[in-house]
Amino acid sequence: MSQNIIAERYALALFELAKEQGSVDKLVEELRVVKQVINENPDFIVLLTSPNLSIVEKKQVLNDVFAKASPLVSQILNLLVDAHRQNEIANIADSFIQHANAEKGIADAKVHTVRPLNEAETAAISATFAAKVGRQSLNIENIVDTNLLGGLKVRIGNRIFDGSLRGKLDRLERTLTT
Structure with missing residues (x-):
């Protein structure tokens, strides 16, 4: 089993x-x-x-x-x-x-940012991304990652939303090298 x-x-x-x-x-x-x-x-x-x-x-x-x-x-x-x-x-x-x-309409999310999020930013991210995954709110774990350069990366379950500057640069590099 x-x-x-x-x-x-x-x-x-x-x-x-x-x-x-x-x-x-x-x-x-x-x-x-x-x-x-x-x-x-x-x-x-x-x-x-x-x-x-x-x-x-x-x-x-x-x-x-x-x-x-x-x-x-x-x-x-x-x-x-x-x-x-x-x-x-x-x-x-x-x-x-x-x-x-699931019963409460909540999802766990890991949010990678360059600096710690304040309460207003956490609430805004929760409201924005909860709607994208069909939940009412998110339990956010903020992970500070200085390699991102700017922006944020959100992981909810197996979905990743990468709006970081590092992610954009990596995508641009892949586009230019292919």
Whole structure:
């Protein structure tokens, strides 16, 4: 079975439970933290998949690291350890967040700019690009990239809108060399 299908099934089940309990927003925030911890510490998953630790020890590590997590998040993490699917934690968090965003008409976007965006610019970008992808708003992660020279590059899912000076120069170079 494909890893994405596995993550999708767990995420959908967790999403349905969270909807029943009215805790979708809380779980989105908690799962963002879980995902961030895993992405910033790749050795954490190596530890959780290690045959040197028992399942009880792995659960204890998870419970210690995510001690402030809600019972639902703790239960799904423990369930994943029981099922030997701890390497899917980040994928499940991603899928859960996508379900929550889809229900609210929100999309995640990475906006690359030369300098940090202020609140007005973030709101304007959200309004402009949300309409282009059929969403109501965007959760914007601003990434400062001085290589752009100017303008911005927006990535929403697998769509990229490149209005950066670097992108325009690269396209011009390709046109002139062909």
